[in-house]
Amino acid sequence: MKLKDKDLEFLGELGAGNGGTVSKVRHIPTGIIMARKNIMVSAERQLKSELKILHIVRSDYIVSSYGAFSHEGAISVCLEYMDLGSLDNIYHKKGPIPEVTTVKIAVHVLRGLLYLSEKSILHRDIKPSNILVNSKGQVKITDFGVSKQVLDTIARTFTGTQGYLAPERITSENSYSVTSDVWALGLSLIEISTGKNVYPLLSLFEMMTYVQESEPPSLPPGKFTPMFEDLVSKCVIKDPTKRFSPEDLLRHPYCMDVIADGISLIEWAESLKD
Numbered sequence: 657m658k659l660k661d662k663d664l665e666f667l668g669e670l671g672a673g674n675g676g677t678v679s680k681v682r683h684i685p686t687g688i689i690m691a692r693k694n695i696m697v698s699a700e701r702q703l704k705s706e707l708k709i710l711h712i713v714r715s716d717y718i719v720s721s722y723g724a725f726s727h728e729g730a731i732s733v734c735l736e737y738m739d740l741g742s743l744d745n746i747y748h749k750k751g752p753i754p755e756v757t758t759v760k761i762a763v764h765v766l767r768g769l770l771y772l773s774e775k776s777i778l779h780r781d782i783k784p785s786n787i788l789v790n791s792k793g794q795v796k797i798t799d800f801g802v803s804k805q806v807l808d809t810i811a812r813t814f815t816g817t818q819g820y821l822a823p824e825r826i827t828s829e830n831s832y833s834v835t836s837d838v839w840a841l842g843l844s845l846i847e848i849s850t851g852k853n854v855y856p857l858l859s860l861f862e863m864m865t866y867v868q869e870s871e872p873p874s875l876p877p878g879k880f881t882p883m884f885e886d887l888v889s890k891c892v893i894k895d896p897t898k899r900f901s902p903e904d905l906l907r908h909p910y911c912m913d914v915i916a917d918g919i920s921l922i923e924w925a926e927s928l929k930d
């Protein structure tokens with residue numbers, strides 16, 4: 657689709673991150689509602705590889721892209737609009753997400769990560785604000801924020817959102833693998849089911865030391881089923897070679913159970929609308 661600024665009608669702000677702002681827009685020629693992400697040009701190099709990735713990615717578990725264009729020194733990427741927003745918005749508004757719903761969400765994200773790993777793509781910025789929901793009950797990941805090229809810059813250790821960095825990303829720059837995305841998923845599952853960020857008040861330095869030296873994060877005792885505690889613990893094994901892969905996790909008994917019962921999130925999505 658050939659997109660241009662004058663064809664996009666602004667409908668409202670959706671949010672803002674370090675990269676820029678996201679707004680809800682209508683593509684006037686087609687009437688399609690999109691999420692327009694504006695990115696400052698300093699991130700252009702990163703963006704180019706992100707766009708290349710978006711181009712080849714097509715999955716029910718990944719937010720799709722309509723295309724991109726540059727406008728007044730910024731770049732706009734038009735993404736599939738996810739009308740119920742991100743998981744962080746949802747738990748901030750509605751409180752912690754119930755355990756079984758969280759496991760269904762995990763299955764969606766794991767299928768997305770498995771799809772990406774089959775295409776040799778790492779996500780590198782899994783966190784609740786990059787997991788989006790729509791009123792059809794679909795859950796999709798977005799923002800392949802960080803390309804290989806960006807990792808070559810000085811900022812390499814700090815390119816993911818800091819609180820979600822796996823221990824091996826802190827100690828060595830080149831050991832990032834799909835299981836680092838799994839670590840970030842584990843932290844995200846703890847966060848959305850407890851309604852609290854796992855490392856809320858630590859500075860970057862404190863957090864880096866803490867992640868390396870302390871026990872891996874875990875769910876508060878007695879509030880969740882042992883199966884869920886076990887599933888989360890398999891995501892946050894500190895040794896990345898022992899940590900479960902998306903494939904391993906999809907074969908975890910809890911995931912197998914919810915998959916057998918059906919992973920539809922339509923009822924939960926309905927409950928979020930009001």
Ligand code: ADP
Nearest residue numbers: 670671672673678691735736737738742785786
């Ligand atoms: P971050 O992910 O760090 O919060 P972003 O700039 O990527 O920053 O996104 C800002 C916010 O915009 C997100 O938290 C999310 O709530 C919203 N958002 C992003 N993409 C979409 C989309 N495709 N549909 C609906 N909302 C979106």
Ligand code: MG
Nearest residue numbers: 673785786799
């Ligand atoms: Mg984002």
